[in-house]
Amino acid sequence: MADGPSIQQQLDLLKEQQAAISAGLNAMNEARWLAADFGADSLEAILYGLNPNWAGQISAREPLYVRPPAPPEANVVWVGSPNHYQGRAGWPVVAIVVHTMAGTLASCDSWFQNPASQVSSHYGIGLQGQQHQYVKLADGSWANGILEPGNQWVTIVGNSANPNYQTVTIETEDNGSGATAVTDAQYAGTLAVSRLAMQTYPAIQYLMSHRTISPSSRSACCGGRWWDSGRFDQLAADLGLQAYP
Amino acid sequence: MTEDEIQQAIAVLQQQQALQSAALKAALEARWTGEDSVDAYVKALTPGIDTAPEIPLYADG
Numbered sequence: 364m365a366d367g368p369s370i371q372q373q374l375d376l377l378k379e380q381q382a383a384i385s386a387g388l389n390a391m392n393e394a395r396w397l398a399a400d401f402g403a404d405s406l407e408a409i410l411y412g413l414n415p416n417w418a419g420q421i422s423a424r425e426p427l428y429v430r431p432p433a434p435p436e437a438n439v440v441w442v443g444s445p446n447h448y449q450g451r452a453g454w455p456v457v458a459i460v461v462h463t464m465a466g467t468l469a470s471c472d473s474w475f476q477n478p479a480s481q482v483s484s485h486y487g488i489g490l491q492g493q494q495h496q497y498v499k500l501a502d503g504s505w506a507n508g509i510l511e512p513g514n515q516w517v518t519i520v521g522n523s524a525n526p527n528y529q530t531v532t533i534e535t536e537d538n539g540s541g542a543t544a545v546t547d548a549q550y551a552g553t554l555a556v557s558r559l560a561m562q563t564y565p566a567i568q569y570l571m572s573h574r575t576i577s578p579s580s581r582s583a584c585c586g587g588r589w590w591d592s593g594r595f596d597q598l599a600a601d602l603g604l605q606a607y608p
Numbered sequence: 609m610t611e612d613e614i615q616q617a618i619a620v621l622q623q624q625q626a627l628q629s630a631a632l633k634a635a636l637e638a639r640w641t642g643e644d645s646v647d648a649y650v651k652a653l654t655p656g657i658d659t660a661p662e663i664p665l666y667a668d669g
Contacts, residue, residue: 370611373618380625387632396636406636413629424638426664 383413396425435551437559439494444475444483448503454528456500456564457520459557459604460507460571461533461595463585468493468536481505484532486556492548494556500563506532506573513578515607519569526576531560531567541586545594557602570595570604627653640664 368376387409395401398408407423464471468489475483475497484506487495498504508527510516517523533553537543545553561567572595573584589595590608599606609617631649639645640663647661 370614370618377618377621377625380629384625384628384632387629391632391635406632410629410633410636413632417633421633421636423636426635426638 380413383409387413394426397423400425435492435555437494437555439486439496439556439559442472442476442487442495442497444497444504445478446475446481446483446505447498448505448527450501451503451528452525454524455566456529456531456560457566458526458530458569458571459533459560459567459602460526460530460573460576461535461553461585461589461598462506462573463537463541463583463588464534465537465541466539468495471495471534471536472497484534485560486532486553487534487536488549488552488556489536490538490543490546490549492546492552494552496556500531500560503527504530504532506530506534507576507581509577509580511577511579515575515578516571519571519575519607530571531557531564533557535585535589537586537588541583541588543588545588545592550594550598554598554601557598561602568605569607570599570602571607575607624653638664 387406390396390401390404390406390409395405396407398405398411402408407421410421411418462484464487466474468487471487472495474480475487483497483504485496485498485500485504487493487497489495503525504527506527507530508525510523510526516526520526520529522529533556535545535549535553557570572589573581577584585595589598595608596606627649630644631646631653634640634644634646634649641647641661647659650659651657
């Protein structure tokens with residue numbers, strides 16, 4: 364007779380272990396992960412029972428059955444502006460440029476609708492997350508077309524053509540004060556329209572501030588409310604873009 | 609079924625249970641894809657299976 368366990372003993376052990384595995388699956392199904400929380404009914408305790416050699420060797424983490432909040436939905440209101448190029452003169456769109464309004468969303472709507480202002484952007488995002496659109500993405504806005512001495516644009520992008528042709532531009536409401544914090548709603552709105560832009564132009568690689576293009580006249584755009592708060596870098600990370608604040 | 613055949617069947621069951629236990633351990637340690645993961649053990653248990661793992665979130669990131 365063999366020295367090892369009999370077939371019956373082996374089968375009994377297999378049954379016992381299979382029952383423990385099933386119990387472990389159910390513990391996982393019911394999110395009973397940690398022994399500290401659920402004792403012997405936890406997956407952790409069941410695993411130690413299955414394999415005593417694992418005692419002290421399991422680095423348990425408690426997963427959550429909570430889905431992440433849905434990404435912010437674009438909910439764009441068309442406002443329009445007469446101030447824009449027709450098309451983009453054949454240039455690829457490679458960057459999103461963030462601005463701060465130095466004003467309110469309402470004043471921005473009015474200013475961009477005024478032909479005399481000669482300025483516009485594609486989007487304006489309010490502090491409450493409102494998403495206004497002034498220029499079609501297919502057209503170049505008149506937001507950041509002046510390449511000033513010391514700009515980083517030429518180095519980053521590799522050409523000195525008008526950046527308005529090559530960018531999607533987003534103004535962000537600040538109520539006239541650079542100290543106005545970027546709200547969660549404004550951030551979500553900016554993220555949402557940026558994603559829209561990237562769906563339209565997959566070649567977008569960069570997230571820039573206006574000062575990257577115009578470091579003299581726009582040295583404070585889009586400002587500490589984006590830079591110092593970490594929102595700018597966070598936006599670039601969320602979009603998977605290279606950040607040039 | 610001969611005794612040898614039964615022993616072989618038991619050995620297969622033991623290997624499968626070891627893989628199942630390892631998969632549960634991987635789940636508890638939040639290794640869902642890649643080497644030594646739930647997905648890897650599922651594939652070892654069922655060769656040729658087509659999986660599309662969805663990674664859960666964690667309280668500590």
